[in-house]
Amino acid sequence: MTGWKAKRFWKDATVAEGPGGWHVLLDSRPVRTPAKAPMDLPTEAMARAVAEEWAAQEVDIDPRAMPVTRSANSAIDRVHPQHDEVAAMLAAYAETDLLCHRAESPEALARRQAEGWDPLLDWAAEVFGARLWATAGILPVAQPEASLARLHDVVRQTDAFRLAALHDLVTLSGSLVLGLAVSHGRLEPAEAWGLSRIDEDWQIEQWGEDEEASEAAARKLEQFLHADRFWKLASQG
Structure with a gap:
């Protein structure tokens, strides 16, 4: 049937x-x-x-x-009724942001992370007054409470349609800073996606590509690019 x-x-x-x-x-x-x-x-x-x-x-x-x-249905039916909860969940990414967690070794990978990610942490500090600190190894670093509060305010002030877009930009990349960098025009989405994949691309360079993982990454990239498009559609007059 x-x-x-x-x-x-x-x-x-x-x-x-x-x-x-x-x-x-x-x-x-x-x-x-x-x-x-x-x-x-x-x-x-x-x-x-x-x-x-x-x-x-x-x-x-x-x-x-x-x-x-x-995405419009999601913004209206799901994000709008629980706007503050969604905003808080996304803002919490700053506590363990991808850009703040660096490899201890090899040196070449750590250098690639620093070159790609440090300018964005500097940008967040300058634009939002929200300095986040980077750390190496598996132990987390306590981020400044004032920085976390400022980033939470930025996210909370986003309307439901753009918050729906920001949700995917952040959750797919693993970084609130990258999501904000795309939504605020600091980065093109493809560049931001590449920066979110520094660790994975390094592993591919060392060990080769896994077909299943590559297909999953391609699907996520498509969703990431759509989220950027939806943000822009929500922002155009």
């Missing part, structure tokens, strides 16, 4: 501005989220991206081909 699939029922997907923001209309019917909430979008650019995804559906509706729609 085959599973039921939702079918295309509309002719045109258009956008319109109304109460609460921008809306996507399937003919005259506004799109709603899986939780039946109004899909009130923050920008015309995001609304048009969502409309393009709906317009591209043919007979069966394939949610996998609708990444912007999925």
Whole structure:
């Protein structure tokens, strides 16, 4: 027995501005989220991206081909109702940020980490007043409480749509600093992804590539690039 699939029922997907923001209309019917909430979008650019995804559906509706729609649904149904909890979870990454944990050896790897990561820690200290300290070895380093508080404020002030994007930028890279560097325009997403992969790329150079691990990394990179796109769509007028 085959599973039921939702079918295309509309002719045109258009956008319109109304109460609460921008809306996507399937003919005259506004799109709603899986939780039946109004899909009130923050920008015309995001609304048009969502409309393009709906317009591209043919007979069966394939949610996998609708990444912007999925992210918008997540922002409305999941992030908005628990905004402060999501913000606190992401801010906590600063306590053990990837960029702060360095290899003791070999020297070449430690040097590569320092060259790639130190400028970003300096950037966070300058832009946010949040100095984080690096350490070598397996023992964690206690980060300054004032720095953690400032970073928490930065994240908490992010609206639900951009917080949904920041969630993926941070969790996929393992670094709040990298996520903020991408969202604030300090780094291009591909460069940030490469910096998050210094340890893995070093291992590949030493021992060769594992096909399964490479495929998983490629999927994560695609998600990372989408998160950057979603942030930008949420920020465009």
